[in-house]
Amino acid sequence: MKKGIRGHDVQAQGLKNISLRCKEVGIDFLQLVLEKSIENYEYGQFSEEYAISLKEELAGTKIAVLGSYINPSEPDEILLSTYINKFLEKIQYASILKPLVIGTETGTYIEGKTHSEEAYQHLLATIKILVAEAEKYNVTIGIEGVHCFVINTPEIMARLMQDIHSDHIKVIFDPCNLITVENYNKQDEMINTIFDLLANKIAVIHAKDFIVENNEIKSAHPGKGLLNYKLIFNKMKEYKLDIPVICEEINEIEAAMAFERLKQY
Numbered sequence: 001m002k003k004g005i006r007g008h009d010v011q012a013q014g015l016k017n018i019s020l021r022c023k024e025v026g027i028d029f030l031q032l033v034l035e036k037s038i039e040n041y042e043y044g045q046f047s048e049e050y051a052i053s054l055k056e057e058l059a060g061t062k063i064a065v066l067g068s069y070i071n072p073s074e075p076d077e078i079l080l081s082t083y084i085n086k087f088l089e090k091i092q093y094a095s096i097l098k099p100l101v102i103g104t105e106t107g108t109y110i111e112g113k114t115h116s117e118e119a120y121q122h123l124l125a126t127i128k129i130l131v132a133e134a135e136k137y138n139v140t141i142g143i144e145g146v147h148c149f150v151i152n153t154p155e156i157m158a159r160l161m162q163d164i165h166s167d168h169i170k171v172i173f174d175p176c177n178l179i180t181v182e183n184y185n186k187q188d189e190m191i192n193t194i195f196d197l198l199a200n201k202i203a204v205i206h207a208k209d210f211i212v213e214n215n216e217i218k219s220a221h222p223g224k225g226l227l228n229y230k231l232i233f234n235k236m237k238e239y240k241l242d243i244p245v246i247c248e249e250i251n252e253i254e255a256a257m258a259f260e261r262l263k264q265y
Contacts, residue, residue, distance in 0.1 A: 005027050068086060073107040095139055100203050109123075134169070138168075142204060170202070171201045195236075205243060
């Protein structure tokens with residue numbers, strides 16, 4: 001299993017120390033959000049020299065996801081332009097840091113219309129801009145679905161991948177992000193569907209878990225909830241996916257313990 005964690009969940013300061021701490025607990029991959037893990041990082045200050053220095057601080061720790069979690073469905077054109085420019089700068093960093101993907105969710109649109117065709121077409125136009133730049137720099141974008149955002153089911157994610165039709169766009173699969181109190185009893189159907197439709201596009205899997213309390217979804221550590229990890233790992237084996245599994249919302253010690261639990265699958 002390729003083990004990973006979010007950089008800002010690691011109990012260490014500075015990229016070099018984060019990297020060293022990961023190595024100490026057997027974690028090889030980071031999901032890195034520069035704004036959250038790099039002291040004094042500033043948007044708009046990209047330089048090739050600075051990016052190279054960050055790569056040196058990683059000391060061999062690989063980046064699974066370079067986080068650039070914008071709202072590409074933002075209806076306000078001025079705000080959207082700002083978000084796009086932030087993502088385009090991360091593409092420049094990615095050309096040097098070499099993550100598997102530059103990651104974003106798909107965000108919300110006009111209130112009441114986030115799951116509409118209008119919202120989808122608006123998002124599609126934005127993603128086309130980002131992918132064109134990714135192709136220029138020979139890097140890859142990763143799209144993460146969330147039940148309350150524009151891309152909210154495996155089927156809609158598959159449509160996006162077909163409409164973009166580029167080798168420079170992949171999927172970040174976070175099962176818990178697609179689960180609600182209304183559909184959690186059908187999670188196996190969702191898991192089977194996303195692998196069967198998109199196995200060749202899944203670049204990274206996020207490891208969280210969930211329980212249900214008082215008719216609400218609550219978070220849990222991986223392997224301590226209701227998520228069907230057995231099915232997830234069976235599907236990974238079925239499609240021969242040797243990809244990073246990234247723990248979220250827990251520190252590196254808790255992540256190491258979670259990976260021990262997940263080994264059974």
